[in-house]
Amino acid sequence: MKYAIGVDIGGMSVKAGLVNENGAMLEKNAVKSADTPEKLIKNMAGQINSLLAGNKLDIADVCGIGVGCPGAISGEKGVVDILPNLGWKNVPLAAELKKYFDTRIRLSNDANAAVLGEYKYGCARGYTNCVMLTLGTGVGGGLIINGRLYEGKDCKGAELGHTTLVLDGEPCTCGRNGCVETYVSATALIRQTKAAMLGDLDSAMWKYVSGDIEKVDGRTAFACAKTGDRTAERVVSQYIRYLSESLMNLMNIFRPDVIIIGGGISGEKTYLTDRIHKYCAKFYYGYKHSPKPEILTATLGNDAGIIGAAALVTE
Amino acid sequence: MKYAIGVDIGGMSVKAGLVNENGAMLEKNAVKSADTPEKLIKNMAGQINSLLAGNKLDIADVCGIGVGCPGAISGEKGVVDILPNLGWKNVPLAAELKKYFDTRIRLSNDANAAVLGEYKYGCARGYTNCVMLTLGTGVGGGLIINGRLYEGKDCKGAELGHTTLVLDGEPCTCGRNGCVETYVSATALIRQTKAAMLGDLDSAMWKYVSGDIEKVDGRTAFACAKTGDRTAERVVSQYIRYLSESLMNLMNIFRPDVIIIGGGISGEKTYLTDRIHKYCAKFYYGYKHSPKPEILTATLGNDAGIIGAAALVTE
Numbered sequence: 001m002k003y004a005i006g007v008d009i010g011g012m013s014v015k016a017g018l019v020n021e022n023g024a025m026l027e028k029n030a031v032k033s034a035d036t037p038e039k040l041i042k043n044m045a046g047q048i049n050s051l052l053a054g055n056k057l058d059i060a061d062v063c064g065i066g067v068g069c070p071g072a073i074s075g076e077k078g079v080v081d082i083l084p085n086l087g088w089k090n091v092p093l094a095a096e097l098k099k100y101f102d103t104r105i106r107l108s109n110d111a112n113a114a115v116l117g118e119y120k121y122g123c124a125r126g127y128t129n130c131v132m133l134t135l136g137t138g139v140g141g142g143l144i145i146n147g148r149l150y151e152g153k154d155c156k157g158a159e160l161g162h163t164t165l166v167l168d169g170e171p172c173t174c175g176r177n178g179c180v181e182t183y184v185s186a187t188a189l190i191r192q193t194k195a196a197m198l199g200d201l202d203s204a205m206w207k208y209v210s211g212d213i214e215k216v217d218g219r220t221a222f223a224c225a226k227t228g229d230r231t232a233e234r235v236v237s238q239y240i241r242y243l244s245e246s247l248m249n250l251m252n253i254f255r256p257d258v259i260i261i262g263g264g265i266s267g268e269k270t271y272l273t274d275r276i277h278k279y280c281a282k283f284y285y286g287y288k289h290s291p292k293p294e295i296l297t298a299t300l301g302n303d304a305g306i307i308g309a310a311a312l313v314t315e
Numbered sequence: 316m317k318y319a320i321g322v323d324i325g326g327m328s329v330k331a332g333l334v335n336e337n338g339a340m341l342e343k344n345a346v347k348s349a350d351t352p353e354k355l356i357k358n359m360a361g362q363i364n365s366l367l368a369g370n371k372l373d374i375a376d377v378c379g380i381g382v383g384c385p386g387a388i389s390g391e392k393g394v395v396d397i398l399p400n401l402g403w404k405n406v407p408l409a410a411e412l413k414k415y416f417d418t419r420i421r422l423s424n425d426a427n428a429a430v431l432g433e434y435k436y437g438c439a440r441g442y443t444n445c446v447m448l449t450l451g452t453g454v455g456g457g458l459i460i461n462g463r464l465y466e467g468k469d470c471k472g473a474e475l476g477h478t479t480l481v482l483d484g485e486p487c488t489c490g491r492n493g494c495v496e497t498y499v500s501a502t503a504l505i506r507q508t509k510a511a512m513l514g515d516l517d518s519a520m521w522k523y524v525s526g527d528i529e530k531v532d533g534r535t536a537f538a539c540a541k542t543g544d545r546t547a548e549r550v551v552s553q554y555i556r557y558l559s560e561s562l563m564n565l566m567n568i569f570r571p572d573v574i575i576i577g578g579g580i581s582g583e584k585t586y587l588t589d590r591i592h593k594y595c596a597k598f599y600y601g602y603k604h605s606p607k608p609e610i611l612t613a614t615l616g617n618d619a620g621i622i623g624a625a626a627l628v629t630e
Contacts, residue, residue, distance in 0.1 A: 072602075072603065072604045072605075081604045082603070082604060129467065129468070141568075145460050145461070145465065146460070146461070146463070146465075148461070150460065150461075151570075152444065152568075152569055152570025152571065153444070153570040153571065153572060153606050153608070154570065154605075154606050156570040156602065156604070156605045156606060157567070157568065157569050157570030157571075158568065158570075159567040159568065159570075159601070159602055160567075160568060162564075162567045162601065162602055163478070163564035163567055163568060164479070164480055164560055164561075164563075164564055165479055165482055166481065166482045167480055167481045167484075167557075167560060169482075174601075174602055174603070175598055175599065175603070176560075176563070176598055176601070242482075245479055245482060245491075246479075248479075248491070249477075249478035249479055252472070252474040252475075252477045252478055253456075253467075253472065253473065253474065253475060253478060253568065254467055254472050255466075255467025255468040255469065255471040255472030255473075255474075256467065256468065256472075257468060283490055283491055284490065286474070286477065286489070286491070287387075287471065287474055287477055287489055288387065288397070288489070288490070289387045289396045289397060289471070290387075290469075290471045291468050291469050291471060293468070
């Protein structure tokens with residue numbers, strides 16, 4: 001049996017796990033994200049050693065350590081260029097970690113790791129070309145092309161959330177305007193939900209959040225649309241439109257076998273994917289005579305970050 | 316020396332050529348597009364036999380026949396689903412051609428063939444990941460990923476012109492609105508040029524077309540912008556913006572080594588690419604810390620269709 005270590009660096013905590021060749025998590029742990037790269041990496045080494053010791057394994061028994069990380073990564077160099085959540089700049093993560101462990105270390109964007117995890121161990125097993133969109137605070141993208149993770153030059157591709165949906169539209173963190181991220185992220189849905197609530201003080205959404213608009217989250221509009229609230233339905237319907245138009249662009253570009261939706265919003269599962277299919281069918285899935293792709297929600301759940309990161313070194 | 320036959324089916328004529336393994340055209344011919352698929356395929360067989368006979372070759376001496384064709388193609392089945400220019404529907408081109416020649420026959424979209432030609436024999440030699448946008452009547456797309464032509468499911472991917480630039484924007488032939496094609500095709504530039512001319516009867520562009528607005532083509536605004544006409548400059552500047560925003564989307568998706576611009580507009584060569592670079596540099600080529608891609612204009616020129624089609628069977 002082969003094993004791999006997966007590490008998921010988040011703004012709040014660093015999660016590490018020991019994963020077997022079937023993508024099953026044998027053990028995992030989490031440590032609060034330290035305030036300097038040095039401390040965080042030292043902690044991470046401790047987390048990994050604890051996983052190895054607890055399973056009576058040596059570093060030579062694992063095929064490597066995969067690290068998934070938000071922000072801008074130079075994958076080949078193993079460097080974190082920018083990690084805004086932790087205030088990192090130009091951290092040579094792979095080289096530093098290599099000081100602790102003599103094994104293969106591979107670093108990638110967290111969204112890239114996520115699609116690889118779903119492809120190897122989750123909902124996208126058996127497909128050849130997969131496109132993943134992660135709908136969370138931002139919008140992450142991941143690509144599997146001809147059965148391999150596609151990262152683009154210097155690991156800077158697959159930024160699917162940073163493609164224009166509305167020229168001169170909402171300002172985006174990337175410096176441009178109207179990116180997909182500014183319309184279909186959970187952050188965007190919350191903004192759209194709040195705006196609709198302020199326009200309809202009788203909406204059932206107010207009751208749902210106990211009158212406190214700050215309690216609005218990515219579920220609010222979906223939950224109330226399902227119970228028949230018209231304003232919530234308008235929000236959902238507009239959101240489905242933004243999302244489906246974004247997906248049809250990706251369909252036209254890749255004509256993939258499967259589109260995977262991850263992140264918080266994917267918790268709506270088939271309610272979400274059924275509505276997307278219904279919208280896209282009207283437009284022949286982007287182009288006449290084009291085959292209809294599968295549209296699935298991610299299945300690896302909370303462990304996706306660790307399992308995806310581990311998949312980086314078993315690929 | 317290996318040879319391949321390339322056939323470029325156009326609305327006006329069918330061009331066929333004998334190409335060697337270095338992508339050099341040994342001989343070519345062209346025949347007016349016949350009005351039925353049967354006649355056209357019979358003529359095509361004649362064109363191919365003429366190339367073979369003229370070079371004292373047998374069909375066994377070529378590695379195959381590649382056919383590039385506009386419209387919707389089912390590559391694996393070798394079927395032309397729809398070819399609007401010729402009124403074709405569901406034509407089993409590969410099977411029909413196979414009746415004449417016992418060799419490998421491969422059919423693809425003309426834009427796919429074009430990028431393969433540039434990658435193997437033109438400006439994109441030596442790169443690994445290439446994105447091509449062909450700016451003509453419509454906007455074609457082509458993708459080389461990890462050194463291989465990427466066509467997507469059923470040869471229906473790489474429709475890069477059919478991605479939204481402006482949600483609810485200009486109506487597109489594909490049935491959606493605001494596609495890249497409706498802003499950056501030569502057709503779109505002509506529409507933009509005419510609109511600007513009607514708004515400025517003193518523009519030098521009127522003299523350029525001898526007062527006849529129907530003579531406006533994809534060169535009009537570029538030519539007059541270069542001589543200092545302000546209205547023409549506004550048209551070009553807006554067009555560069557549409558094109559650059561479209562290209563930055565592709566950069567964020569693929570982070571390719573090179574972007575190739577083909578089609579009539581690519582005749583502006585470095586004047587065009589310099590202005591695109593200038594625009595994109597302001598936005599860090601789509602995303603901070605991202606590497607800058609090469610932006611090149613296609614070099615295979617008039618023979619691109621034939622050479623690219625031939626490349627389909629030498630790949």
